[in-house]
Amino acid sequence: MPSADEVRERSESAEPALDPWSRTLKAISAVGPPVTIAAALLLYFGWARSNAQAKAMGLDVSLFGYSPQDYMLRSINSLFLPLTLLTIVAIGWYALDQALRAAVDAGKAIPAIRRGALIVIIAGTTGAVVLFVIALTAPDAALPLHPYLIAGCVLFAAWGMRIHRYARAAAAASLMRRRRVLETTFVTILVTLLLFWGTADYAEAVGQGLAAGYERSIETLPRATVYSDAALSIAGGGVVGATEGTAEAPLFRYTGLRLLVVSGGRIFFLNDGWNPRDGRVIVMPDDGSVRYEFQN
Structure with missing residues (x-):
């Protein structure tokens, strides 16, 4: 029976040009380029925010005659801080992922990493299921940015599965690659849908806040x-x-x-x-x- 190091070497030799993050981005591009998804989110957020603001003012958003470019420009100001925070979190997440993979490659603390990955999988899956049930059965009890929290739990669990599988390295390399592509595709689709769901909730809150803000700042x-x-x-x-x-x-x-x-x-x-x-x-x-x- 081949050792974990031999299986990993076969995997790397079969696909030498792509590291795990590159393969992930390649699978994401099969669903939709990140830039396209980001542009769609900006457009949708701008429309949802303007629609909520118009309704709070007793109007219909179609009266304003905004163009797609107007919607995107109106969304940037409200999304600047959340996108900055998400970028910082992504950089930290990437650094942690690379550190764990380097430790596995060096044969350090592999049992501890596997146990930690299992905890991440259980916590992420449980969190996503609980939050989703709350959203369906008791929407009034939902937390702020509820869909974003579900998306974070899904990504958390998927990442834990990747780290656990990498530390174990017990399956055939080709089968592991096929599973990674399928998992990445399905996770990307699910997270994208959750992002649009969360964007609608966040945009509605921002739009209503802007409409209410005119009462306080009409003099400006x-x-x-x-x-x-x-x-x-x-x-x-x-x-x-x-x-x-x-x-x-x-x-x-x-x-x-x-x-x-x-x-x-x-x-x-x-x-x-x-x-x-x-x-x-x-x-x-x-x-x-x-x-x-x-x-x-």
């Missing part, structure tokens, strides 16, 4: 004055209309407005003192028929 939005040759009948708390010009050439002026966003050939305003309960969102055309003035 640019002041807007609207001039029109015809009466616009703009109403809302804090909005003041006045008539200027002459009887032959009247000019109507409206103040007490705050600029929200310019998108889709329209300009969106909030009234002074806006709040989610009885505030107004005023939509005006951006076609030159109405003149606008803005100031801090």
